[in-house]
Amino acid sequence: MEASLSAELTVNNTPVELNQFTEQFLAGTVVGGVSSLRGAESIREIDLRLERGDVTVVVNGNQLPVTPFPGEIITNTITGLVSTLKGVGNTESIRIYVEVK
Numbered sequence: 556m557e558a559s560l561s562a563e564l565t566v567n568n569t570p571v572e573l574n575q576f577t578e579q580f581l582a583g584t585v586v587g588g589v590s591s592l593r594g595a596e597s598i599r600e601i602d603l604r605l606e607r608g609d610v611t612v613v614v615n616g617n618q619l620p621v622t623p624f625p626g627e628i629i630t631n632t633i634t635g636l637v638s639t640l641k642g643v644g645n646t647e648s649i650r651i652y653v654e655v656k
């Protein structure tokens with residue numbers, strides 16, 4: 556059975572409404588990227604925060620260390636994806652919360 560994903564997106568401290576396709580695409584992208592990090596086994600929840608080039612990844616309540624190379628990949632991928640969404644302009648801060656059920 557395939558896992559069910561849900562995502563919440565906040566840009567510049569403002570919640571962004573997501574349709575089902577966008578929510579699933581965003582959640583899948585985050586889970587895919589984060590699952591390759593050391594310490595990201597058995598993901599139940601991810602709290603991903605991007606702020607002025609700094610990346611914070613918390614998986615199941617534990618903050619994971621993110622070295623510069625994967626940090627840049629995550630930042631560029633998520634910023635590119637989120638900045639194309641309707642109503643999203645400048646992305647000073649991004650928070651994505653994903654639940655895996």
